[in-house]
Amino acid sequence: MxxxxxxxxxxxxxxxxxxxxxxxxxxxxxxxxxxxxxxxxxxxxxxxxxxxxxxxxxxxxxxxxxxxxxxxxxxxxxxxxxxxxxxxxxxxxxxxxxxxxxxxxxxxxxxxxxxxxxxxxxxxxxxxxxxxxxxxxxxxxxxxxxxxxxxxxxxxxxxxxxxxxxxxxxxxxxxxxxxxxxxxxxxxxxxxxxxxxxxxxxxxxxxxxxxxxxxxxxxxxxxxxxxxxFDASLPAVRSSRFMANAGESINRREIDLFEERLISRYHPPRNDVCVLLPCASRKPYSLSRSHQMFVKVVDSRAHEVIVTSPLGVVPRDLELVYPAGHYDVPATGFWDAEEQRILVERVSAYLDAHRYERIICHLDGGAREVVLEAAKRLGLSLECTCNDERPLSQESLRALNAALDGCRKVRNDFIHGTLLWQFGEDVDTKGLVVKGRYPQVKVLLKKQQLFTTDPSTGLIRPTHEGWERISGYRIKISPGFVPQGDILAPGVAECDPRIREGDEVFVTGENYAATGKAVMSAEEMLASNRGVAVKVRKTRK
Known part of the structure; x- marks a missing residue:
């Protein structure tokens, strides 16, 4: 055969x-x-x-x-x-x-x-x-x-x-x-x-x-x-560029997965003040000149959320995660009627699921029109600080700064936000220290390393100690199966049904534990008689 x-x-x-x-x-x-x-x-x-x-x-x-x-x-x-x-x-x-x-x-x-x-x-x-x-x-x-x-x-x-x-x-x-x-x-x-x-x-x-x-x-x-x-065949993330150059790009299922997790798993680090900001061609946004100016003005006094096509919304703490950190789109400032209709739905879903006490709209063009329509649908009031259609003008930046006067500062904990989106678990990140040059960093508790970031996908890679803080995304191998390198599909006995290709996973068995990346969905692992299921990163026996 x-x-x-x-x-x-x-x-x-x-x-x-x-x-x-x-x-x-x-x-x-x-x-x-x-x-x-x-x-x-x-x-x-x-x-x-x-x-x-x-x-x-x-x-x-x-x-x-x-x-x-x-x-x-x-x-x-x-x-x-x-x-x-x-x-x-x-x-x-x-x-x-x-x-x-x-x-x-x-x-x-x-x-x-x-x-x-x-x-x-x-x-x-x-x-x-x-x-x-x-x-x-x-x-x-x-x-x-x-x-x-x-x-x-x-x-x-x-x-x-x-x-x-x-x-x-x-x-x-x-x-x-x-x-x-x-x-x-x-x-x-x-x-x-x-x-x-x-x-x-x-x-x-x-x-x-x-x-x-x-x-x-x-x-x-x-x-x-x-x-x-075919949702089980969708990768959780990719490392390649997401070229959104066609009308069909806005309906790609990867975007739906990203936005669905924003609603079902993610919650903002604060709910008092939100600032809606325009996107930037450079990814991640915070490395662009425009967003460095926005970050300086906001100064941690509000939760920053980027409104963009084709994704809809991208919280600042998720700007590294695919596809937010990977997409390129023709930037004209004009969003057609169909594009606006889809984006209004996505913005509405986010603002309805995460109710902020104040929403500051620092947008122009099509993004502003989308947010105004979404707020109208939900009965939300907006504070607009970009009245000259130029978000980077001195007048607009002064208006944004004035709107945030007196607001408390809350640091941007992108590790916590990404863990929420990635695993659906509220991992305690208090007391953790982030070292390295963003976006490639290590996360430590005292001298023990718990997590690293994967700049190619935006995901968090837990170490063996980091996995002690996460309960899901586990794979059990069959009794008697002794992996020699990567985990093969026939050796998988049980796995978290949420696992998709590209997800970080933790593999356990008799006197065996390993961290790695899934190269199959959970469904495919259990149905296959051949092939690599997990690319192993580090083992512990």
Whole structure:
């Protein structure tokens, strides 16, 4: 049986190694000649049932076959398969609703540590989306058919074969006027590009760019953003840049996760005075020139909350955490109606959950309009200190300083705020000393180190002593399982269901304890028979 090892996740997408035999390993995502890889596939009977076939037909006529094992929405998949074959997937490519519904149902049934093969589906124009949706293996069937039909294929779409002579491409196929070779090369290049963006943690940005010329793909992307079926596959954090350059960026599920934790886990260090501030292009905000001026004027006399698109709100004590410390967005000062509607909802949710006695609005432009609408909805009064539409003007800064006159000072404890957001626990940080240069610091109690920050993600990394203050995000390994380095999925006996990829976790077992980072969700750890579940940082036996 073939074995598939996932190397890296990016939401549903994966890079991996498919071990065919002792000598052959295929690195995915990949396009290849599946007639050579699966020589018996063309002999398999009753494995090609239409996806729309009812359960009664699946029971009578469907057979899973050998490797790759066919899957159907109304049939039970092979629990031991190394590769799953998604027959007839090409029939749902232009129907985003059916595509998503079928994918949700079938992914819920199959093992996460098996490769997914979409036959006769991949074209240069849809390959990135198919990789984004979690498919690993592809063939040349669709591009070879297009070649027979006289179609010149590019990521931008399908064109007449005469385009080969227009100097658009200089591949070997175009130089030799070989349409089939060009189309195959175009598909190979697109899948390779998708794999590279996946490795960077920015496949979503690549897909947002590629799908612009294909309405069904834009529809599918928007439907996926509205679906909660794949939330377990969302990473808790990333270390890559979050490029919010498309209209769909504001609806990314990572933003929802960030804002949901603001409501359900986080609470401000004070509830008397809040200052709403504009964002900055430099991250973290406090290292920007504008925010250094804001921090100097506020002088710890209020809780600072940044209002920004596409996130909504970012408390100062969470400015390092992904995606707050990682996003880039085109800054025009103008927020369109749809953008404002979404941001009003997010700002309203935050101000409703965390009721401040006073709210000072030091904003201009679209951010100011959003906050005014949110306050109107909630019946809140605002004190506006930026009346000249220039938050950094001397007049505005003097007005902000005057509004804070007499307010008590409360230090910004970003360690406490991040621990709340990250673990959902009110960890006592009184008496702790922060050393180092922000944002890379160590947190000590006397001489004992409890926490460090991870500047790449914004999360807190507890030491063994730090984990004594946290009760959740634990993983228990099976009795008799002796880890030799990282924790493998088969060795996981129990785990906190809240764990997502990227979360800091604490692993315990017989005479064993380790700190590390989850590289799978809790759901995937328990369902997988292969793969690394936790990258171990430090062990104690």
């Amino acid at each position: 073939m074995q598939f090892d996932v190397r890296k996740h990016d939401f549903l997408a994966r890079t991996g190694n498919l071990r065919v035999n002792a000598e052959q390993i295929i690195h995915t995502p990949a396009v290849l000649d599946t007639a050579e890889l699966f020589p018996a596939l063309h002999k398999e009977m009753l494995t090609n049932l239409p996806l729309s076939a009812p359960a009664s037909d699946a029971e009578k006529y469907f057979m899973r076959g050998q490797e790759p094992s066919s899957v159907h929405p109304n049939a039970v998949p092979d629990p031991e398969a190394g590769v799953y074959l998604f027959s007839n997937w090409n029939t749902v490519l232009d129907d985003s609703k059916r595509f998503l519904e079928t994918m949700e149902g079938m992914y819920a049934k199959i093992r996460p540590d098996a490769a997914r093969y979409a036959p006769a589906a991949a074209l240069p124009s849809n390959a990135a989306m198919l990789v984004y949706c979690g498919f690993d293996l592809f063939d040349y069937t669709a591009v070879d058919l297009a070649s027979v039909q006289g179609k010149f294929l590019l990521p931008e779409g399908e064109f007449d074969a005469s385009w080969m002579d227009k100097g658009i491409c200089c591949c070997e196929g175009c130089r030799t006027h070989n349409l089939k070779l060009h189309n195959r090369t175009a598909l190979e290049r697109e899948i390779a590009l998708a794999g590279l963006w996946l490795e960077r943690g920015q496949l979503r940005e690549f897909v947002e760019m590629r799908c612009r010329l294909h309405a069904p793909q834009v529809e599918l992307l928007r439907r996926i953003d509205r679906s909660q079926a």
